[in-house]
Amino acid sequence: MSLAPPSAHVFDATEANFQADVLDASFVQPVLVDLWATWCAPCKTLGPLLEKVVGEYNGAVKLAKIDCDKEQALAASFGVRSLPTVVLIREGQLVDAFTGALPESGIREFLSRHVQPGAAPDEEVVSAPAANETPEQAIARIQQAIAAQPDKPELKLDLALAQMQAGNAAAAQAELDTLPANLESDDRARRLRGQLEFARLAKDAPPAPELIARIERNAADLEARDLLGVRLLMQGDSIGGLEQFLAVLKADRSWNDGQAKKRLIAAFSVLDDADLVGTYRRKMSSLLF
Structure with missing residues (x-):
């Protein structure tokens, strides 16, 4: 039975791409690693559930699938004793793991300890900026969008980014502090958090x-x-x-x-x-x- 990855958030990990696509990538977002084999019945049950749950995270976490028969050396590096084994890697390090075929609710509970679902990356909630738009003009445009769409928290992140670009670090921090939990792992929020911290450190x-x-x-x-x-x-x-x-x-x-x-x-x-x-x-x- 083929367990082919169905989306951009799920991929096959091999010795060739493990460093770049798993270890290096885990510094940007957590990577769930599914160690499985074609002969393993519980793996066939667990695999589709992992793919389904990871897909709901909209890229906030990725799933790397390792076929232990094809990638024996890579599997051995994890010290695998039974299949399926699932590990979570963050910032280049193994931070959690489980063995056996958890139910869907168990997978959700496991992931919820480490990562929040992200907003869909292709969701457009802000009108396109005009050519040569200044940061101040961007702030005004986004504030108008917030007034028209107050139920779109993504707009507050856009406003925080615009405030930072305009040099208003305090205003950017204030907007960032009001973001809901599902946007905390957004790449743009992480970047802004880093910019604010470096700006604070450089000032002192x-x-x-x-x-x-x-x-x-x-x-x-x-x-x-x-x-x-x-x-x-x-x-x-x-x-x-x-x-x-x-x-x-x-x-x-x-x-x-x-x-x-x-x-x-x-x-x-x-x-x-x-x-x-x-x-x-x-x-x-x-x-x-």
């Missing part, structure tokens, strides 16, 4: 020349490296900022409760350069695993 950080001088006097000054990374990132030097965070991670991965890893993950969420983010995700993973 010493000037870059002072931080550089501290590092020259003491290369092990991890606080200076961390704050310099923030400064460089906010100044548009993405590589410089990421390199400082990596240097902290390499020196002491547990420093300040694992802050370097948190900084890198936050930086990945605010950067638009997919190639750059992919490169530095791999660098981070090489230091963590």
Whole structure:
């Protein structure tokens, strides 16, 4: 019986794509991994239920299916003792798992502990912006849309993003704080949260020349490296900022409760350069695993 993936949120994982499509991708959204086999009767029951429930999350979580007969080395890396085995990976690490064919309600309860359903990515709730629209004009347009469609919480996220683009960090934070739970895992909300945090840190950080001088006097000054990374990132030097965070991670991965890893993950969420983010995700993973 074929258990072919039915949607963009479900895919077959192999040794070739596991690093990029599962580990790296889990820094953007959780990835549920279904370890199954064609001869396993409970797998045939569980597989369609996993696909159905994951599909309802609209991309807030993805499902990677590993055929344990075809991908024996990959399956062995999970230490699988029985099938089906399902694990949840977030930020490159296994955070939860279960074995056996749970009912649909059990799958929902398992996922609800880790991720909230996201809004459908193709849902259009805002009229298209006019050419050369300024941030202020975008704010006015979205506020009008909210007045006309008060039951559309997605519009509040659009307004928060527009406020941030206009430089109104406090207003952006206020809108972000009112978002319902189902939008908390939205990629745009995550990016805005990261931008607000970096803006706050940069505002209170010493000037870059002072931080550089501290590092020259003491290369092990991890606080200076961390704050310099923030400064460089906010100044548009993405590589410089990421390199400082990596240097902290390499020196002491547990420093300040694992802050370097948190900084890198936050930086990945605010950067638009997919190639750059992919490169530095791999660098981070090489230091963590």
